[in-house]
Amino acid sequence: MTSLTCIAFDADDTLWQNERFYRLTQERFADLLRAYTDSDHLMARLLDAERRNLGHYGYGIKGFVLSMIETAIEVTDQRVPASVIAELLDAGQDMLQHPIELLPHARDVVQSVAETYRVLLITKGDLLDQERKLAQSGLGDLFDGVEIVSDKTPEVYDRIFTRQADGAARAMMIGNSMRSDVVPVIEIGGWGVFVPHGLEWEIEAAPAPKHAPRFHEIADLGALPDLLDAIS
Template structure:
């Protein structure tokens, strides 16, 4: 017998509002600043390696991204990077921390619809202050029964979150744009996982689509969520 769905989790960045676009724009600027020292492909490769290496130190978010850009700039210039370049990278990071929130299509309507019948929880990772700022500016904060800003998203994370805010992962659904962080670990925890692709996804969030898993679903956008939730029951 299928467990009744009682709790729904939403990812934030690039699921409810735009995020990766601002990272891409800043990375374009980074490439322009370092063009005389490295070609774009090599620079992107070095930056991604730094981000991967630094996740354990800085976690996810803008601050870690800026520090990884600075570290990469130092490396590719053999420690000769001009101070004005460092200043521009810091300024770019601060601008990212101020960017206005732009909700994705159907985000508000989808959260409102399922909040009428289920407990809804925001489960996001990244910098605490930045995520709190974005949630406040989104205008969605009052719709959530709980907010969890976590250091990483693992099966254990979802088991704990959905036990704390619901009746366990078996009766919970997680919705997000990242197969690696939002969908696969939620499925492994015993819940439903709903993949809503975004046009831009960070390379470190890529994973194989878990096709064939009975609790896995894919939606083109959040507009289809209320019908999916109703069908599951």
């Protein structure tokens, strides 16, 4: 088995909280539009808008807010009050200013892994927001390289691991998204480690590659050092 030399981490909901704030904002969104439609219908329409808009706005809070505004216009037949639009913009500002909350074991595990391996952060989303979160996390100095990308595809991972490490075959990606953090890396011959967060955005769902020998799932980041010992 080719030895590992590079360990890469996802950021949102792997190292720090993220999806929880989206859920709270969605609840606020549902309250604002309660007079026009029920919550389940509203959330389905919002998800449809987010899927449509990924190619235009990419991932992140700004695209999410624009999708909420678009959905509000649609479900109210263009009668949404300006005050509601203003509150949605305020909600987005609140999300962009929310303090970072590290997940359990994040700092200790990244610090420990960095003693033996080349360590990367690979995250997708809005550049300014991801840079802000990394700076506030206090973890920035622990990484040998940081990659903020518009999407996580096999081609993107292949370029990163070729440029930043010894290729995909000697790299491992750890994250909470099966679709973005695990499956694409498995497809190019790397290790993919799934760390469930508990809250999953439907767009990031994908079947687990359970029969792939380089696929692993751990309960939390605290289990990563034992996994690395077992496969090294």
